[in-house]
Amino acid sequence: MTAIADSIAGGEIGGRLWFYANYHCNLRCAYCLTESAPQVNRRELGREQIVERAREGKELGFTSLGVTGGEPFVLDYMPELIATLGSELPTLVLSNGTVFNDRRLGEMEPLAELPVKVQISLDRPDPDANDEMRGPENFRKVVEAVPRLVERGIGVRIATTLEDPEADPHGMERLCELHRAMGVPDQDHVVRPIVNRGRAATNDMGVLAGLEQLEPELTLTADGAFYSPFGPTVRGGELDTDMLVSRTTSPVREPAKMLARIAGNRPAGNDASIGIR
């Protein structure tokens, strides 16, 4: 057992190794942590680099993988990459759910045989309220895509991101009815607050999240290794470095050791309550 595996088993660092595949996106959500949009700097990590680091992470003792962005599925190679990752470790890939055309859905079919889940954002049970934050047609595209993924046997989770998740219990109940109707059970619905970073901070939204509120989860990007998937955010076009662990991302054991050291120095009693799960 490696020292990293010990840290994971002891709960000091999260078992999921995250990758920021890219930073560009077909959408431009009002609360986006990474200021993603179609024309932004892509900051692409690279297919081979992700696979290499994922395999190394597995050897070190990481127990699952996560892929986020930007919108990962704007990259042509993403379905194949997710299949490769899913054959190594259980993999979660975050998506806005709006780029699944017939061709892409066909390419994703092999994922049904693998421990892979696609986590799709859906915030509200009504198109107008949902699309206010996420852009026109978002609701329609998502409620079309989710059943098509489910009917192909691909694991789907729904992620709901709200300014105040407690504010509208009736709306939440309707949203839950909707995801159940689309074939996504309650255990695959995650609800989390908007985090006050990136575009959300510019728009004065969300909760503050520092190291105390976040679980240490090694997150590799084209710009370096970060403390959490909430770390490599962008504000005013500049990458935030307050949660940067190291510029070194390979060999993975280097940032993993640094993260374990940082986690070991955290004061006791931290409330690591905001995780992208």
Added chain:
Amino acid sequence: MPLIGVEQAPILARPFYPDDGPPSPLTASLAHVPEVLEVTLPFVGRVLGPTAIDARTKEIVILRCSSLMECRYCVETHTAVALDCGLSPGEVRALRGEEEAEAVFTNPDDLALIAWVDGVALGRGAAPDEVTARAREAMGHPELVELTLVAGATLMLNRYCSALGLPTSPMTLARLAEEGLA
């Protein structure tokens, strides 16, 4: 080179940021690569900071090297430090090459050290035999090793600070103006 302020300081760099004021430009620039910062600053701190060798002697090496390398940032910063370590304004000027060292320094060990630093900083290959002989006479092996490393570390910092154009703090510049050493 954008300098990283305390709000954006990476986790491993944070312990090197002071609680009561802005970080040095060296810290704030190295913070771009925290895993390098966290070994560089302790190394620099140990080699250039307090050890068995007195601070005045170390500042002779640091200021002389910085002047020979024409590192504006290090000359300005270490002019102030040198004054705090007991070097006189005349000695500071001599180390900065504005006066002949032999006309200002009277201690032969200081002069042997200055000649050694000149050999280390400007020479190629081994230092001249005569300079080496004087240095060996003036210093024991541990001193020679440590002061040569002080010179080497300073040369590294001189090239780093010059190449990246690090800015001298306004407080230091005001102090130098006050002392007539700007």
